[in-house]
Amino acid sequence: MPFLTTIDYFSYGSVVYSINYSHTTESFTIFPDMLPEDTVITEADRGKSESQYINTLSYPGETVDFYASLTYPFATLVINPDGSGDPGDGDTCDLTITNISITNQSVTSAHDGSVTISAATTHTPIQYSIDNLSWQSSNVFTGLNAGHGIAYVKDAMDCTASMGYDIITTPIPFNRLVSTPASGQSRWSALFNPIVFGYQSESMVPGRKFITQITSGYDGATNIITATHAANLTGYCRADISKYLRTLLQPKDELDYTAINYRDANISASYTVQYKEAWNGGEDLTWTNTGDPFYVTYSAMQIGNKTGGNMGPYVTYPDAVQTNPAKFLNDFKYPVFYTDMPWDLSFIYSEKVAGYQLKLGGNGIDINGNIAGALGETMLLNEDGSVLLNEDGSKLLIEKQAPGVLYNKLGVNRLRISQNLPANSIWLDVFLFYTDGSGNNIRVTENRRLLLDNSPCNGLPYEYLKWVGPTGGWLYYLFTKNQLHELNTSNPVLMERYISDYAAADSSHDLISISAQRKITAGKNDIPAHEAEALATILYSPKVYRLVDADTNTWQGVIIDTKSIKMYQTYGNTGDFEISYLLPEVNTQRA
Template identity: 70%
Template sequence: MPIIGTIVNSFDNEFGHYQIRYDVGGNGFSVNFTGNNEQYTLSSSQRGGFNEGDYVGTLQTGPGTLVTFTASLTFPFLVATPGTVPIDDGSDGNSGGPSGCNIAITSLSTVAESAPGAANGTLTIVATTANLPISYSINNTTWVSSPVFSSLSGGSGTAYVTDALGCTAQQSYTVTTTPLVFNRLVSSPAIGQSRWSALFNPIIFGYQSATAVPGRKFITKITSGYDGAANVITATHAANLTGYCRADISKYLRTLLLPQDELNYTAINYRDANISASYTVEYKETWDGGSDTDWTSAGDPFYVTYSAMQIGNTTGGNMQPYVTYPGANQANPGKFLNDFKIPVLYTDMPWDISFIYSEKVAGYQLKLGGNGIDVNGNICGSLGESMLLNEDGSALLNEDGSKLLIERQAPGTLLNKLGVNRLRITQNIPANSNWLDVFLFYTDGQGNNIPVTESRRLLLDKSPCNGLPYEYLKWMGPTGGWLYYMLIKNQIHEITTTNPVLMDRYIADYAAADSTQQLISISAKKKITAGKNDIPAYEAEALATLLYSPKVYRLVNAATNTWQGVIIDTTSLKMYQTYGQTGDFEIAFILPEVNVQRA
């Protein structure tokens, strides 16, 4: 049955209101304008946005009859092109149209709405046809040339496509909605496999609130072992307007560590419980007038060392370069915690070098290995293998004095070896050795030696002082290990007094009086300036860390292992540059205050 009087388009211009329609008459098809019928050239806006030759629409006017309208620049506005073609019965899966229709939707892909009400889902329609162009719609009313629809809310709908012949196809789709996860952890200080952080860098846990409401806060619960009992610290941080909370807990972890040295230098290795600790984190959201949510765990334990990583470090405040990941294909074994390029090993003095014994090494029996290197750079003998750490716990020292116990994930199971360990070289050093290359390793089930740490070269100094005046210092380095150095040079010993308190005396008889004032109290301090000649510039750079070390000791008696805490004069460092990138180094330190009599 023919459709008579169908409106194709309408628009208004200065000539009036136009309804563009087609009528079926005995002489074929015609397009009529309601309004001024004078012939004139229409502008783009007057043409309703169409350009000459644009496809306007295709309508079925009767059984087997199809008419297509294209735009014209002059009167009449539309050109009707009638034709007689068979009508498709829809058996090919399309929704109808002339025979020869081959349009099809081959795939639909969606991106979920990120949260309820976010309206940021997307739909992409992939369709094919031999009769381009293709138009796309998701409401069967508004058609566009782009197959991508954005800003969609979650839910189901129908995708429609049509081509130049008016052939159509449709297919249902669903944009899912990502459910809100209440109190989810979005970031932690872990990098890759490393869960170890430097204490004096930001240690940040990021939480995301399900509802971005101002005033929402997160409580972080930090649990660490102490003398075998669980100690708990809590910290509160506020979320921003998007619901994200940046919880920096570094200042709270500082209560777990202190730069105090309790090593007695009597064993090969010693876990320094003062400068490393493990902790677990739980968090929950809270707000004024509301109820707290349940605690959510951040997972396996995290670890912290008494370190301060510098700007430019590729892993930020994470200790990844110093953490070992054992395996046959390990590319970069863990570094030793020593800031000297070539540390000096003083064989007749208290000395050690630190490394991190991480949770990744648990279960491996570590061994110390190394080679002596002669003055020509050739290997002159092996240091020999020495068993370092056994899982049965027999080799770990200071278990009775440990305070910060580092725990396995399983409750009650302790790995007393985890943390910063200090290694001493006590084996017989090969004769004619000028250097030692030392490293840690384990032997796998196939008998292969697998490196655990880097091979570090040490400079041997067997008679460091040679009877000359010396000062032997140890201090906490930026990477978290203890550093040692002997300064041998003409020394300057000074004593300074400050804060004198005087009392004026009343004198009645000047002839018999001894003075008009009396000193009743004063402060006195000794200062020693020491140094060393002809040291490389890179060695002086490591020595400069004395200036900002939190703890510096001088050796008072090597036989009894007696040390004295000193304060570095921060204005005293001098480096006299000479040729060959070497120079003379000099620094002063202040001894503990002299105990003086008081009047």
């Protein structure tokens, strides 16, 4: 049976056909042979116009040029006796390309197309090329863009053959989800960054739109938000739903500091997404679901973050070989742990660790940097995941709904360290971990170093503030000494009095009402630059509280005077920090 050389491809209906040529019989065959011989192929199907050049094959003493046709067998040939490939010495050139396998480009400009050239000859080895300039022994070429190309081969006798091929871009399926805010394993996003779902429509028609339906809630809530976004002229729709998700979260603190572990439902949420296409006069009948839930935290990631607006660096994974375990949600390089004050450390309890018994571990570090003693293991969740353990061993629910479903614990959790600290500790290294079936302790968070402050006040006046940091966790700081208390009055309302007897009159005006507001300026001396940088985040925090009474855990919302911050540079990369804030307005009498 003579060799059949594939010289071209074309599509007709939903089938891709190959045009094969036999030099022995100078005939063409179509595979699969499903078309009647009187079939006429359009230029759109053929991909070529009538008489367009396809490729050239070389044989002993002649070359064969192929040209496109729109009628069966969809190719014509011209034989040119030019002596090329003349073997000499009685040998015969029998090199031929038997097939070219093509992997199409996945999307435009992806450069992930490939061709595999199959050739046969009795004079091996065969070399391969796709530009007739550089040659290689491998018959596979990768990293190719869409377009027309020519494959070349040559054997040990310098016999040559060539064949054309076409790489196309794989068509995009109808209504395809092309992107989500997930990054790697993490499906957690920062609320105040773009949270984008990308859809692709098959119809490149102006006015095409996509409807996104967002169902929120950790616990099967039925809170549904619907958003509509328009596709561009290529049918691509960029649906940024971040502004819709902002209705789910608010910077409100409801922790009473009695539990070791607390799920802060106000600053994290889960949601699922489904979408459908719409146009003027109609829309799809069914929704397309995007799969597993996504999650959002009350965070604002900064420019330059490696994962963009995704919270990947802060997401916990049950992985023994994590290169970079999850970070705690704290913007201080070394958070100060005020042991006599309400204080906690925030972290993301992700769906990846649902079902694992998380524990708190750590070590005290003395002034010389040596381990002063172990913190001891504290289990955050019991075996069935339904409750948390308090410091005295009592069980506390961390949410209002029925216990028993570990997924109810997902979100931003706040860790309160309440056990006895190792003696002589200046620092405390803390981390979260679980114990696997073999008894190995597997860390799921970073080892975070805290600076211990056992007696922060020493009986001195102090101001203790907490606020939501950019990464989405609560930050705490205590200002001692350097305080200035002021009282500002404004908006006086006066009424002029009519005086008939100046001798007996007491005034010419009556004060009807006035506004009064206390202002406190607090500061700290000789703090490192990295600490001042974290303190500056209080300026743009949406919620700042001031501790009024530590015994009753009473907090008061305050407003930062954004023009009041002062940082004084001194030697040694340290300086003084000062900031002012307004307390709630004084309740004054009215006339």
